[in-house]
């Protein structure tokens with residue numbers, strides 16, 4: 001059946017060297033599954049827009065190929081690609097009504113019967129009541145929807161969205177995220193959503209590719225990327241993480257059961273081989289702050305896991321729903337612990353309290369200690 005033909009968007013060995021010699025994209029490999037909501041996430045300047053512009057045909061690829069299914073579109077003219085783009089600045093025609101803005105793409109293609117498709121798209125984007133207004137009479141969120149409607153009217157196979165919510169304030173941004181996801185699942189078109197906002201990528205996308213300095217660092221589901229990052233950059237860019245020095249002692253078992261034993265300041269912990277992303281004996285042991293459990297030393301500690309004593313609460317930040325504790329470990333390093341304020345403890349732990357620290361090694365990951373522990377911190 002024709003509609004079972006694979007229509008994944010595939011970028012292979014893609015490179016972009018600008019005329020001034022700057023290499024913005026380097027050997028980029030990426031498969032965007034057909035019909036998925038895909039996020040390209042990375043700090044400002046890492047090459048996201050350059051990548052999208054190559055897919056759209058607005059920029060020539062210096063090397064590599066771009067294909068959709070079996071069709072190579074690397075050198076295809078922009079208007080002949082089954083691809084459309086929504087930019088952050090909506091680029092609406094100010095003198096045309098919303099309906100005319102949306103209709104424009106169909107008319108240009110010579111489509112005569114525009115009424116039905118235009119009304120379908122206006123309904124999908126909840127713009128029917130605005131159809132006869134001009135763009136200037138609309139709010140930012142509504143204008144963004146018009147830009148989306150205009151890009152969808154030609155039913156592209158792939159829709160590229162370059163920081164489409166970047167101009168909206170936080171509250172509107174959150175509601176538009178839900179809207180965009182609903183629209184994508186209704187139309188079933190492949191969405192490639194570019195953003196530097198990790199929370200936006202995590203909450204919206206089926207798959208996220210984390211991009212850094214012109215390359216893809218890791219690709220996976222939000223859950224895979226967050227719980228099992230392969231580099232310090234990915235670990236830090238997707239939320240907070242504790243990175244603790246360790247030394248590999250050896251391996252045990254084989255296949256899916258293979259474990260790597262690591263010494264961490266005198267405590268031996270076993271970590272699944274599938275969460276080990278280095279062959280070096282010196283490692284970073286990564287532990288997410290919400291996986292760290294603390295208990296004042298005069299209270300019994302329950303639960304299984306790797307265990308430390310003699311840590312001290314050195315700072316505390318109460319946020320209502322949770323509390324962020326800073327723990328000074330016996331070896332002098334500060335770790336972060338996020339605790340939900342469930343009330344189980346009765347109250348908060350006060351600064352200066354000696355605590356036991358517990359964490360489940362099945363959630364830890366091992367990274368190469370030659371990587372910068374601060375990579376990806378404070379970047380946007």
Ligand code: ADP
Pocket residue numbers: 018019020022023024042043044045046047048049050051
């Ligand atoms: P992002 O969208 O991730 O912020 P861009 O793809 O816009 O990143 O840019 C990636 C890098 O390429 C940046 O360092 C930027 O300054 C550079 N760059 C973008 N356009 C050009 C150009 N036309 N000529 C030279 N360098 C460019």
Ligand code: MG
Pocket residue numbers: 048049050
């Ligand atoms: Mg950009």
